[in-house]
Amino acid sequence: MQGAQRRSESWVRHSREVARGARQAERLAVDRETAVRGFLLTGNALTLAPELAARRALPELLDSLGEMTRDDAGQQRRLAAIRGAIARWDREFAEPALARGAASSPPSTPSTPSQADVRARLAGKPLFDEVRAAFDAFVRAEDAVYATQVRRNSVLRLASGAAILLELMALVLVLVWLRNRVAAQTAGLVAKQQQLEEQAVELEVQTEELREANHTLEQQAVEMELQTTELTAANASLTESQDRYRRLVDSAPYGMLVHRDGQIVFANAAAAHILGFEQADDLLRRDVYGLVHPDDRGQVRDRVRQNLDTGAATPLAELRMLRPDGTTVEVETVGIPLMHDGAPAVQVVLRDASGRKRLEAQFRQAQKMEAVGQLAGGVAHDFNNLLTVIISYSGMLLTELPASDPVRADVQEIRRAAERASALTRQLLAFSRQQLLEPQVLDVNVVVRDLQRMLHRVLREDVRLVTVLAARLGRVYADAGQLEQVIVNLAVNARDAMPTGGTLTVETADVDLDGEYALTHAGVTPGHYVMLAVSDTGVGMDAATQARIFEPFFTTKPLGHGTGLGLATVYGIVKQSGGHVWVYSEPGVGTTFKVYLPRVSAPLTRPRSGPYPAVARGSGTILLVEDDETVRRAARRILEQAGYQVLEARDGAEALRVAGTNGTGAVRVDLVITDVVMPAMSGPEFVAALREARPDVPVIFMSGYTDDAVLRQKLVEPGVAFVQKPFTPEGLARKVGDALSGAPPQVEP
Ligand SMILES: Nc1ncnc2c1ncn2[C@@H]1O[C@H](COP(=O)(O)OP(=O)(O)OP(=O)(O)O)[C@@H](O)[C@H]1O
Ligand SMILES: [Mg+2]
Numbered sequence: 001m002q003g004a005q006r007r008s009e010s011w012v013r014h015s016r017e018v019a020r021g022a023r024q025a026e027r028l029a030v031d032r033e034t035a036v037r038g039f040l041l042t043g044n045a046l047t048l049a050p051e052l053a054a055r056r057a058l059p060e061l062l063d064s065l066g067e068m069t070r071d072d073a074g075q076q077r078r079l080a081a082i083r084g085a086i087a088r089w090d091r092e093f094a095e096p097a098l099a100r101g102a103a104s105s106p107p108s109t110p111s112t113p114s115q116a117d118v119r120a121r122l123a124g125k126p127l128f129d130e131v132r133a134a135f136d137a138f139v140r141a142e143d144a145v146y147a148t149q150v151r152r153n154s155v156l157r158l159a160s161g162a163a164i165l166l167e168l169m170a171l172v173l174v175l176v177w178l179r180n181r182v183a184a185q186t187a188g189l190v191a192k193q194q195q196l197e198e199q200a201v202e203l204e205v206q207t208e209e210l211r212e213a214n215h216t217l218e219q220q221a222v223e224m225e226l227q228t229t230e231l232t233a234a235n236a237s238l239t240e241s242q243d244r245y246r247r248l249v250d251s252a253p254y255g256m257l258v259h260r261d262g263q264i265v266f267a268n269a270a271a272a273h274i275l276g277f278e279q280a281d282d283l284l285r286r287d288v289y290g291l292v293h294p295d296d297r298g299q300v301r302d303r304v305r306q307n308l309d310t311g312a313a314t315p316l317a318e319l320r321m322l323r324p325d326g327t328t329v330e331v332e333t334v335g336i337p338l339m340h341d342g343a344p345a346v347q348v349v350l351r352d353a354s355g356r357k358r359l360e361a362q363f364r365q366a367q368k369m370e371a372v373g374q375l376a377g378g379v380a381h382d383f384n385n386l387l388t389v390i391i392s393y394s395g396m397l398l399t400e401l402p403a404s405d406p407v408r409a410d411v412q413e414i415r416r417a418a419e420r421a422s423a424l425t426r427q428l429l430a431f432s433r434q435q436l437l438e439p440q441v442l443d444v445n446v447v448v449r450d451l452q453r454m455l456h457r458v459l460r461e462d463v464r465l466v467t468v469l470a471a472r473l474g475r476v477y478a479d480a481g482q483l484e485q486v487i488v489n490l491a492v493n494a495r496d497a498m499p500t501g502g503t504l505t506v507e508t509a510d511v512d513l514d515g516e517y518a519l520t521h522a523g524v525t526p527g528h529y530v531m532l533a534v535s536d537t538g539v540g541m542d543a544a545t546q547a548r549i550f551e552p553f554f555t556t557k558p559l560g561h562g563t564g565l566g567l568a569t570v571y572g573i574v575k576q577s578g579g580h581v582w583v584y585s586e587p588g589v590g591t592t593f594k595v596y597l598p599r600v601s602a603p604l605t606r607p608r609s610g611p612y613p614a615v616a617r618g619s620g621t622i623l624l625v626e627d628d629e630t631v632r633r634a635a636r637r638i639l640e641q642a643g644y645q646v647l648e649a650r651d652g653a654e655a656l657r658v659a660g661t662n663g664t665g666a667v668r669v670d671l672v673i674t675d676v677v678m679p680a681m682s683g684p685e686f687v688a689a690l691r692e693a694r695p696d697v698p699v700i701f702m703s704g705y706t707d708d709a710v711l712r713q714k715l716v717e718p719g720v721a722f723v724q725k726p727f728t729p730e731g732l733a734r735k736v737g738d739a740l741s742g743a744p745p746q747v748e749p
Helices: 002-042 045-068 073-104 115-160 162-251 269-274 294-310 354-400 407-431 444-458 480-497 515-520 566-576 629-641 652-658 683-693 709-715 729-740
Strands: 255-260 263-267 317-322 328-340 343-352 440-442 463-468 475-478 502-513 527-536 580-586 590-600 621-625 645-649 671-675 699-703 721-724
Touching: 002 045, 002 073, 002 115, 045 073, 073 115, 115 162, 255 269, 255 328, 269 343, 294 317, 294 328, 294 343, 328 354, 354 407, 354 515, 354 629, 354 729, 407 566, 440 444, 440 480, 444 463, 444 480, 444 502, 444 527, 475 480, 475 590, 480 502, 480 527, 480 566, 480 590, 502 590, 566 580, 566 590, 621 629, 621 652, 629 645, 629 671, 629 729, 645 652, 652 671, 652 683, 671 683, 671 729, 683 699, 699 729, 721 729
Parallel strands: 463 502, 621 645, 621 671, 671 699, 699 721
Antiparallel strands: 255 263, 255 343, 317 328, 328 343, 440 475, 502 527, 527 590, 580 590
């Protein structure tokens, strides 16, 4: 009886130990679960320290529980259930959670849990509930064992004493009550804790959501700021580009305006300038058609209609526009349809065409002059040879005929007519720039001063001559006689333009013509020039007359009063000298002719000294080379009459033969007179060949014509003499005398 009771008491103790062990094991499991959740919550690896300890201790404790309940098959099964539940929790919750934590954050660095972590924490709960349930089942079974043992114990004690029994029963009751109370309290606490945890999780989820919303908001704010910056930049560049385009339009050399329903709504400065307004604003709100010449308005209306109907630009057109001062301006325009303030409008681009038209007219005029010049020059050349023959023979006839001969007067008429014709031909040659010039470095002031007395004779008494000569004037390279011709022709025209008297002004000045001048004056090369201006206060000319004055044979004078060759000659001489001539004239006010000759830096050529020596008879042998037989014969007659022996040759080769330079024995030749332009060998070529054998023989070139500028250049070298065809017997004889006496070559009178 005593032994059985002792055994039973030992069972009761054993059962309590098992229950305690189970509770301890459950706490370890709870520790693990708390640690893992804490880790998921905070990401802090330090929170895992209790988990590691519990994970190590738990199996040992479960093993010793297994040992203690070795004889209890029921408890062994429940223990297996506990192990199974823990293993499942480990596999499905703890291990993945720890693995994710280790991957997402470095150890011991707290981090913000992700939403996935939060969801994982929630998923772990049912698994751990199973662990708890398994433990509960184990403890409940052990409690049952305990209760059985207690009951058996009490039966045994019944026998040992009612007091002890009562005591025990009271104790049991107290214990049961206590246990129930503790259990109830524990259950309440656990429920509370679970509820709190759930709320915490929920709060975390909400916090997370809030954080995410905040993050999104922050991102949106940054994005908005970016957009604002971009907008500000775009706005600035738009303003800048608007500014740039406005400046472009404002400073454009083309006029631009926009009109809507015929009313100007925009204009730039160039448009105002072209149309004769002070500033662009003066054009605003004006009727665009009112600015167009009445004759062109219909055309403009058609073009605008075309713009608006087709939506396409109209091609370039020339129009006349009216300026506020009543003058007309010719413009080139293009119309482009566009929208202006939401309404269809037309943009007009315009360019002042008057400058271009003026230049075109100048070019056309220059071309015409060139063509007419060639024609005139060609005729004059052949004509010249004929006149040389007529003048030569009539001259010789006159010297041969006695003074009383009745035929003499007729011959004199022939000669006078031929001389007039010769003067005309010279003018034509001058115009065609095919005259042989004898340029030298000149002071234009000297030429004007020398000419002054002659001008007074040419002008009438009612015309006052004023000379305004520059104190310092550059030099020019020109033929003095031809320059005199220019001044005389201009002066005579001025006189004729002032039938009731007036003032003729001759002015000189150094002038630099710049690029801009060259742009508006066809054919002008920018550079330094000497200007010679001849002005009058006469009747002036209208534009139509001005356009034609330089043409040969253009005259407004009555028949027999003008040949129309004066200005043609001026034009030819000036052009041949590398210069330019322009006219400025206004009807009823007067006219100015401006001649520009290129300035040169070479020193002045020695001035002409004294009058020409009188024609004298001479002696010696002259080699005469001329391809035109009639001219050759005439020249021979003149020379023989003057006392010279003449050797004739038709061309250079024959001349070289005659001169004996080809080894057939030298013939004495005192002077060579040769034509310039000849077939096969030119005069200069022949002279060059001749000079190899006879370096010292004097040479006179004879020509009325050459179109070879290089040839001309060679001829006018200092020391080269020439005689212009047609020549007079006196002129030729004088030249020959000069050449033979070694006098320097002189300008022909
Ligand atoms: N200073 C001037 N004022 C007004 N008109 C002028 C002046 N100079 C020339 N003209 C006009 O130019 C025309 C041509 O002049 P140009 O000297 O070539 O011939 P012309 O004087 O008529 O005849 P020519 O000079 O051959 O005797 C003149 O008929 C005249 O109408
Ligand atoms: Mg004239």
